[in-house]
Amino acid sequence: MKTALRLTLVLFVLCLSSLSAMAQEGGIVVRGNAGADPTAFDPLLTNETVTSDIQALIFPDLLSVDPATASIVNGPGPNALASGWELSEDGLTYTFSLRDDLYWTDGEQIDADDVMFVWDFIQSGAVPTHLSFVADEIANVEKIDNFTIAVSFDEVDCDAILSIGALEPYPSHIAPEDLTTMPDQEFNQNLYVSSGPYTFGEVRPAESISLLANPDYVDAELGYVNNDAFVLLNVPDLTVMVERFLAGELSIISGPQEARRAEIYAAEDEGRVQIYTYPGNSWDYLAFNLADPSNPQNAVDEDGNAIDQGMHPVFGSTEVGRDVRRALNMALDVDDIIERATFGEGTRMASHLVPASWAFDPTIEPVPSDPAAAAQMLTDAGWVNSDPDDPSSVRVCQGCATAEDGTEMRFVLNTNEENARRTAIITIAQESWDKIGVKAEIQTLEWGSYLEKLFTQTLDAYVIGWRNGYPDRPDATQLFTPASDVVGGCSNCMSYNNPEFTAINEQARTLPGCSIDERKALYAEAQRIIQADTPYIFMFVRNGFYAAGSEVNGFDPFPSQLLWNVDTWSISQ
Amino acid sequence: MTTFVIRRILQAIPTLFGISILVYAIMLATPGGPVAALTFSPTVTPQERAALAAQLGVNDPFHIQYLRWLLGDDWMRFDSDGDGVADTAYLIPLDADGDGEPEPPGTRRGILRGDFGSSFFHGKRHVIDVIFERLGATLELGVASLVVGLTIGIPVGVLAAVNRGGPFDNFTRIVSVIFNAFPVFWLGLILLLIFGGTGLGLLPMGNRCGLVLVGGCPPLYERLEYLVLPTFVIAAGFLAVYSRFMRASVLDVGTQDYIRTARAKGLSGRMVWFRHGLRNALIPIATLLGPSVTGVLSGAVVTENIFSWPGVGRLAVSSLQQRDYPTVMAIVMLASITTIIGYLLSDILYALIDPRIRLR
Numbered sequence: 046m047k048t049a050l051r052l053t054l055v056l057f058v059l060c061l062s063s064l065s066a067m068a069q070e071g072g073i074v075v076r077g078n079a080g081a082d083p084t085a086f087d088p089l090l091t092n093e094t095v096t097s098d099i100q101a102l103i104f105p106d107l108l109s110v111d112p113a114t115a116s117i118v119n120g121p122g123p124n125a126l127a128s129g130w131e132l133s134e135d136g137l138t139y140t141f142s143l144r145d146d147l148y149w150t151d152g153e154q155i156d157a158d159d160v161m162f163v164w165d166f167i168q169s170g171a172v173p174t175h176l177s178f179v180a181d182e183i184a185n186v187e188k189i190d191n192f193t194i195a196v197s198f199d200e201v202d203c204d205a206i207l208s209i210g211a212l213e214p215y216p217s218h219i220a221p222e223d224l225t226t227m228p229d230q231e232f233n234q235n236l237y238v239s240s241g242p243y244t245f246g247e248v249r250p251a252e253s254i255s256l257l258a259n260p261d262y263v264d265a266e267l268g269y270v271n272n273d274a275f276v277l278l279n280v281p282d283l284t285v286m287v288e289r290f291l292a293g294e295l296s297i298i299s300g301p302q303e304a305r306r307a308e309i310y311a312a313e314d315e316g317r318v319q320i321y322t323y324p325g326n327s328w329d330y331l332a333f334n335l336a337d338p339s340n341p342q343n344a345v346d347e348d349g350n351a352i353d354q355g356m357h358p359v360f361g362s363t364e365v366g367r368d369v370r371r372a373l374n375m376a377l378d379v380d381d382i383i384e385r386a387t388f389g390e391g392t393r394m395a396s397h398l399v400p401a402s403w404a405f406d407p408t409i410e411p412v413p414s415d416p417a418a419a420a421q422m423l424t425d426a427g428w429v430n431s432d433p434d435d436p437s438s439v440r441v442c443q444g445c446a447t448a449e450d451g452t453e454m455r456f457v458l459n460t461n462e463e464n465a466r467r468t469a470i471i472t473i474a475q476e477s478w479d480k481i482g483v484k485a486e487i488q489t490l491e492w493g494s495y496l497e498k499l500f501t502q503t504l505d506a507y508v509i510g511w512r513n514g515y516p517d518r519p520d521a522t523q524l525f526t527p528a529s530d531v532v533g534g535c536s537n538c539m540s541y542n543n544p545e546f547t548a549i550n551e552q553a554r555t556l557p558g559c560s561i562d563e564r565k566a567l568y569a570e571a572q573r574i575i576q577a578d579t580p581y582i583f584m585f586v587r588n589g590f591y592a593a594g595s596e597v598n599g600f601d602p603f604p605s606q607l608l609w610n611v612d613t614w615s616i617s618q
Numbered sequence: 619m620t621t622f623v624i625r626r627i628l629q630a631i632p633t634l635f636g637i638s639i640l641v642y643a644i645m646l647a648t649p650g651g652p653v654a655a656l657t658f659s660p661t662v663t664p665q666e667r668a669a670l671a672a673q674l675g676v677n678d679p680f681h682i683q684y685l686r687w688l689l690g691d692d693w694m695r696f697d698s699d700g701d702g703v704a705d706t707a708y709l710i711p712l713d714a715d716g717d718g719e720p721e722p723p724g725t726r727r728g729i730l731r732g733d734f735g736s737s738f739f740h741g742k743r744h745v746i747d748v749i750f751e752r753l754g755a756t757l758e759l760g761v762a763s764l765v766v767g768l769t770i771g772i773p774v775g776v777l778a779a780v781n782r783g784g785p786f787d788n789f790t791r792i793v794s795v796i797f798n799a800f801p802v803f804w805l806g807l808i809l810l811l812i813f814g815g816t817g818l819g820l821l822p823m824g825n826r827c828g829l830v831l832v833g834g835c836p837p838l839y840e841r842l843e844y845l846v847l848p849t850f851v852i853a854a855g856f857l858a859v860y861s862r863f864m865r866a867s868v869l870d871v872g873t874q875d876y877i878r879t880a881r882a883k884g885l886s887g888r889m890v891w892f893r894h895g896l897r898n899a900l901i902p903i904a905t906l907l908g909p910s911v912t913g914v915l916s917g918a919v920v921t922e923n924i925f926s927w928p929g930v931g932r933l934a935v936s937s938l939q940q941r942d943y944p945t946v947m948a949i950v951m952l953a954s955i956t957t958i959i960g961y962l963l964s965d966i967l968y969a970l971i972d973p974r975i976r977l978r
Contacts, residue, residue: 085741228742247832250751251928255831280926289823292815493650493941534664
């Protein structure tokens with residue numbers, strides 16, 4: 046009997062040890078961070094890129110996103126508090142059911158109060174926050190009970206769910222009574238309460254941030270987090286970052302310099318590296334100022350009345366000079382620019398919507414490159430070569446619609462000097478335009494100076510970029526409507542104002558019933574309008590690029606979602 | 619000596635004052651500002667940008683901003699009746715952003731009262747806290763570089779002078795020229811490629827220590843390998859300068875009468891050089907100490923970036939790019955004070971080494 050008991054005990058211990066060996070494969074995931082050092086961590090106070098990456102790994106979301114479709118799911122999902130929602134018949138109120146099985150790491154249950162706190166904080170205006178836009182979009186948030194909240198809007202907004210997603214639960218039980226002191230709280234430097242695959246480990250300023258596997262993470266796909274820790278290692282020099290990745294000091298990197306990607310592809314061929322690329326959500330464009338740069342004006346006054354902004358002597362205004370702008374677009378070979386400025390690591394754009402957007406219409410072709418036709422279009426528009434026998438001689442206005450006769454077709458093309466890709470774009474554009482008599486003087490400015498100058502709306506033309514959010518919101522209100530054309534702080538700094546575009550964009554955003562197909566058709570129309578108006582030369586989206594060493598198990602990204610399954614990753618020794 | 623030191627410290631005060639005015643003026647004259655960098659997003663409204671500018675005080679005239687930095691703003695806008703709302707203001711308006719509500723009372727005490735202000739970034743923390751958490755790394759690298767530069771450069775210079783025209787002298791001359799000619803960023807990258815993981819794999823490619831999940835870096839002696847490459851990159855310049863200076867100095871001393879006398883007394887060559895020549899030859903080296911301090915600081919800016927070294931140099935660059943005025947000013951003032959101290963130490967060392975020099 047004793048022998049049998051002993052044998053049973055030994056077998057039990059052996060089973061336990063083999064189970065534990067099966068449990069966690071372990072390893073430390075080391076990600077290279079070439080971005081700026083994170084300066085603060087409180088999710089209500091900062092959304093710096095690096096900080097956001099960390100917050101996503103240690104805090105729960107309110108809503109769940111399907112990484113495969115990049116859409117918000119009406120149902121439960123890993124590390125998301127809401128288990129689903131119901132929309133009222135008038136389309137104005139979303140009622141969310143919240144899960145009751147999520148806890149902060151200090152044992153407090155996550156509930157409706159943690160969402161209500163975020164709403165109250167935003168409304169209080171106690172501290173400037175990147176979430177302040179939510180108060181403009183959401184009418185009210187109401188706590189129904191501990192696990193139910195209702196979010197209401199004044200008007201139907203088909204992107205409402207994206208605004209609601211910003212209300213991510215916050216550990217309200219540790220917040221100070223005086224909200225104005227939140228930036229000074231320890232929580233802003235040490236996220237000692239969290240709830241996600243990882244817990245906050247340690248910050249070594251300008252060097253690394255460590256996150257430790259959370260043993261109590263309830264949504265782990267395997268039942269446990271499969272690695273020991275996640276470290277964000279600061280490597281400010283991009284060249285060095287690639288070297289350290291190839292040397293095996295970093296497990297994963299994202300968005301390395303285009304010029305270095307060939308080496309990483311070569312390492313993939315040797316089986317040392319895994320790569321995932323996709324058309325990204327960061328895009329570069331060349332913008333034309335469509336107002337008089339010598340007398341910058343807001344688009345509308347305080348009462349909403351339109352203000353005369355004049356027109357640019359070369360590019361005209363939204364209504365005038367379309368042919369000139371399209372000709373300037375056609376004079377460029379954007380595919381060649383992609384090849385030369387990004388080593389082919391870009392995907393062509395046709396309009397303001399990125400290929401990853403659900404509203405993107407692939408049937409809309411980019412403006413073709415045809416320098417000969419472009420030259421003829423400029424001539425037809427009243428811009429003729431000063432020397433008829435020399436096609437590269439400067440063009441002058443002879444009956445053009447935007448300037449006095451004799452005005453030369455000259456302007457300044459700006460970008461920020463630190464960005465080699467954009468510097469290459471303006472150099473190539475200058476070369477291309479010079480061949481048909483369009484004289485662009487290129488000028489590069491330091492980033493801070495450049496932004497300030499941009500906000501003054503005194504630039505002629507400029508190259509810069511945007512990065513879209515995730516999931517993508519196709520609404521263009523902030524970029525292409527008069528509401529955001531304000532001198533001193535604009536996102537529509539080139540003063541584009543087409544009432545038809547504004548109306549269609551608004552209609553697509555507020556369409557009763559929010560039919561996806563109908564909205565997609567409206568956005569397609571908006572894309573056609575803006576391409577015809579050509580306030581921008583839409584260049585390309587930079588291809589997203591994730592790379593992991595072959596020792597990383599579980600690497601299976603989706604566009605803009607490198608770490609969606611990081612709790613399953615392990616590192617082979 | 620004490621009188622000399624006190625006088626030099628007193629002389630440093632107007633120097634620092636002048637530096638602060640000059641740097642502040644240049645900084646504000648530079649186009650661009652922190653507000654644009656902080657708010658370049660379509661979701662930020664012009665009103666929010668204006669409010670942030672008012673809160674940071676970056677739209678105030680130069681003299682107001684400088685006075686705020688120097689003397690604080692707790693006397694510019696304050697609450698006289700204790701109800702928590704600012705009701706009295708000098709030099710600046712009560713309602714800076716024009717929203718009809720007074721701004722909060724000023725809380726800055728100014729640099730003269732030991733308050734270097736709060737960073738516009740870094741979670742609005744006090745800049746001194748931000749700088750001091752990086753200072754250790756920079757000091758570690760700077761001291762190591764100086765020690766390596768001095769302990770190798772001086773003997774090499776002496777040996778080159780003693781063996782003047784010989785193979786060792788020629789070899790060190792060529793190496794010195796090479797070290798002087800190599801840009802720091804290039805040398806750093808090449809050394810990384812040679813000794814790092816993609817090359818020989820002998821040394822780590824960056825950071826101050828290996829992966830540490832909690833508890834901070836281990837003591838220096840347990841992570842010396844991380845110091846090797848960045849130290850060498852900064853020390854290379856010192857090695858070149860010190861060895862050439864030392865060689866020239868020793869050769870110069872060698873022509874002096876007292877050396878000839880020592881030789882005439884029948885002393886061995888070693889005794890002549892190391893007992894009589896070396897101390898005198900070291901005098902010019904002492905004068906290099908002050909410039910070396912600035913050399914360490916400027917070398918650190920590039921080296922820290924390449925080797926992911928978490929020091930003040932990187933902080934200085936990022937603060938300049940972000941227009942983080944309080945941090946930039948604090949770093950400039952600390953660098954100025956360090957430089958002044960370096961030159962002061964040079965003078966004192968000069969007097970200690972050369973008995974003919976008297977500090978007055």
